[in-house]
Amino acid sequence: MNHRYIATGLLTASLALSLPAVAMSEQAFQARAAEVFKPLMEKYDVPGLAVGVTWQGKHYVYTQGMADRAAAIAVDSDTLFEVGSLSKTFNVTLAALAQQRSLLSLDDPVAKHIPELGKRPFGALSLMDLATHHSSGLPLQPPDVAKDDASLMVWLKQWQPVAGRGHERAYSNVSIGMLGRISAQAFGQPYAQALDDNVLQPLALQHTYVDVPAPQMKHYAYGYARETNAAIRVNPGMLDAEAYGLKSNIGDMLRFIDINLGAVAVPEQLSAAIQATHQGVTRTSEFTQAMIWERYPWPVSRERLLAGNAPALALESQPASRLSSREISEQGVLFSKTGSTNGFGGYVAFLPDEEIGLVLLANRNVPLEPRVGAAFRLLQQVLKDDR
Template identity: 45%
Template sequence: MTKQFSVLTGGLLLAASLGAQASNTPDQARLTNTVDKTIHSLMQEYDIPGMAIAVTFRGQHFFYQYGDASKENNTPVTKETIFELGSVSKTFTGSLISWAQVTGAISLSDKASHHFQPLAGSAFDNINLLNIATYTAGGLPLQFPDEIDSNSKMVDWFQHWQPKYTPGTYRQYSNPSIGLAGYIAAQSLEKPYSMLVKNQILSPLGLHHTWFNVPAQEMKNYAFGYSKENKPIRINPGVLDEEAYGLKTSAQELIGFVDANIDPSRVGDSKLAQAIRATHTGYYRVGEMTQGLGWELYHWPVTLEQVLSGNSAQLAYQANKATELSPPEPPTDALFINKTGSTNGFGAYVAFVPQEQMGIVLLANKNYPNEARIKAAWQILKALK
């Protein structure tokens, strides 16, 4: 197994004033040993061909690469290797929704049909944008039915959909739900969703190698994912795929987005900074987890067990009673913020703590259990303290 390591100083974060218990610089040998041990074990247990890890800690970036981006071609994973993010894409969707609100194009309290006239007269006359952005519309499913394979069929399906629950009372994790929220935000701004994400989020943050559609000149860096049968696989297009799970990027790029979330004040665009910070607002509590815009939040300090509970299959696949936070909990640095993401051939995990100025990205070209991702990230973050 190939393995590479590098460290960069600087980046988006300011060096913070430190408490008595921690140093600006982690014990690099301890961190590297922890990453090596954790990732080797993880890759062996779940037969993962390749992984890229990025750690940010108080102004320093640490990058680790393991294994193959393509087993067939023996192409090693590098800092530039592009992975599919799956539902980590929703955190960019949440950022665009937030940006649309900051710029006055929408309010989260607006009814969904107000900004998308084809839904006028449907159940969405009584469901607001916050509901669809936080999976509390009333039971929208995890995926569209298989036969929904075009925008016209999507609109017809939404027009006829009826909630199982009163909006705002249950959270049911759903690609159509947040996908529709992102779609409506783009409609309100009168530009294509992908163009808005590129121009209003990716480019201002310097994320120039993050893609919905990987261009020809970058295909050499695009890893193959591997199915349960270890067959090479990549994602297929689908309705609202860009809004729900469509981004591809490298660990090196994604840690820049984490930095922007750790300290939005360092973002040059003040409206974007405001929008990013607002995605950390808590709107609904479900068990141990509080739902933000794209991100899932926990009060810091938090235990591993609490984070595992908030990322359980129960929360991913079932409807769960949700408690509306009224008023919403404002953003604070004392949060553990995370998001998992998967496609059929890839598995991603992002977590960070603004108060500690630390964060981590785990990207793999295999879909493996969320619990294993979280435990691995937890072990690595512990090595920073």
């Protein structure tokens, strides 16, 4: 018996089991993406979109339609989309980095950083409460009376949580916006500068902006309003930069997902900060809330994922309980987040176990169920090639 050949055969079998499957072909990806997203574009009159998948170290990008209908400018890999509440995942990265640098603790009460809110309910919230929407009653948007920083502070002093219902999850641009303000203050900079200097540039995200620079305006898509179909872009508003103000292209967003997957080396403190944003903190009926990221057990049913992205989860306070210890493991977890402005709709999901992530950017605010459902279907189809 030739033991050398047996050993070689065993080694080959071992490698076959341990090496990842060959990534899917570009042609196969384009066909699958078109099959999923062309019907969505037709049904909801989506002017244009960019869909990207990062899988086994390779990027796949599908673009379709128009970034600007009037000027007949097509969507391409350079097109800048408003990412809406996906901006919040960058906000919490800045906050976690501030903690890594001992500039603040996420367990600090708000009043430690804004003393004039001492002895007020908002001042008693922790920074982690702000990062996980665990406020019990903060509204989705800043109230109309908060037209500037002074009037916002007056309103925050008067704010009261929902009485008699405990410490609930209330998805809020106010909570995340104030976290961004406090984090930037810890760095001694305005928010946009603090984010750019300490997160965007160190992560080499060269085409992600709060304010799109003049030379890049030619790449900035128009969004299209649902009701009027008018070409629009995001309006300035209180806490807009912190809560929903970023614009980015498909390449930068895929890189951001690669960084969250741990597939790209970044500065050590930033890597630790990003990992901290993944840790589960509170439990809701459909998912575990991390710092903005929503954690679902994988595999997850389409029905559960859609339930977790239902409009009620953003518009109404929901029961939530603080975990006795953080959920740190990323095994068997799907991370998910939607983002929208009046003219744009996006979605991001990634699975560390599968080394895969997906980004959807569109210049129409497509309803959440078909938006998330289509993205989930494409993820499933790509992963099917690895089975």
